[in-house]
Amino acid sequence: MDKLIRSIKFPIVFDKEKLQNDLKKIIDKNWIDHYNTNDYSGKWTSLALMSHNGKSDTIIALPNSDEKLVATEILDSCLYFKEILDGFLFEKTAVRLLQLAVGADIKPHSDHCLGYEDGSFRLHIPIITNSEVEFILDGTRLIMNEGECWYIDANFIHSVANRGTQDRIHLVIDGVRNQWTDNLFYNEASQDQFIKPVPVMSEEQKQLMIAELHRMNTPMANQILKDLE
Template sequence: MENLIRFIKFPITFNIERLQKDVQKILSKKWINHYNTNDYTGNWSSISLYSEGGKSENINAYNKGTEKVTYTEIIESCDYFKEIIDQFLFEKTTVRLLRLAVGAEIKPHVDNCLGYEDNCFRIHIPIITNKDVIFILDNQRLIMNEGECWYINANFTHSVVNHGKEDRIHLVIDGIRNEWTDELFFKEANEQQFLKPEKKMSDNEKELIIEELKRMNSNTANELISKIQNK
């Protein structure tokens, strides 16, 4: 895990004024409290721009696979959000606005299988933030400014607290890795830094596997035994 990339600040920026203009159009809409209620204190809410079933109230990060993933009705009034989403040429699994209210805190946690090494990933685009937002990823503070574009490896422990005087709102895009994203990511880091390390077998696991292979008593089994013993 030590070799894996924790984050990338892409050399991409978006128009802050247009981002904030779009978000102002939907602040009065129905935002849904985040479902991981044990992971935060205060107010943490979301509204979907792209979701399974095309429903803005469906803020789930993981789809059930029962309905088509598509734009929600919210996007109709948000031309710039749609322009941004469409320029990312990969399959999106969900696109949400995440809003962390003043004084709210997201406790340290991990989001399993949300690193590029898992063939899926998460992009953050801050729309409204402030200098008193404390975002910690794997014991390192990241300062993500409005209009920037970041990859966050959510497999690593992360937390957020908003000590500022205004709500923090990010556009968050979850997607599936493809050749287009490989080109984007590999410009910023070595390809080897996105490879999940092989799980090392314990001595006990090795012994059990070797015993099973010995029972097979074949040339292939003997070759596998040799490889396991030399690891």
């Protein structure tokens, strides 16, 4: 049975007034359209607080890149954002503000290798939201309130629709798993809930493998056949 944790609401609450004050300082900056243009309709834009080149318009997340992130030109003016980031003791692979405009929706999709079981993860901190935002993760609606801190396993199908009258803006942080994060996550769920289940072979796949092993007819293949049959 698949026991993987889909989401966690951490017992962490940030000051939403301070979050929104920092946002006001940069709200008029040049927000960049999200690069996955086939995955959404309406307006979905982003600003980078950290990026590989230190520019806020470099919004692409590269989780497997060896390049380290540096603060962009807008982070120095956002002291509370910086305080939050400094308090998360893990390597960041993307730090962005994501804005989903009124009437926009992000189509159902999954992100590759972005679950804690992969050694990487994504955190959401809502700054501005409304009760009509529908965030669906693996068939379950998540209600994320301003100032809360959430983990979502983005390997599972998820979608977002802003059906309200106010744009929705989240601080979204991608990071690399370490001992510090293990302590954080394991306080909320057991360790075995972050281990990928072993894939179950269908009967058709098993018969195809047996046929191939018979064709090979080697000592090792014959030993595997004994185990299978």
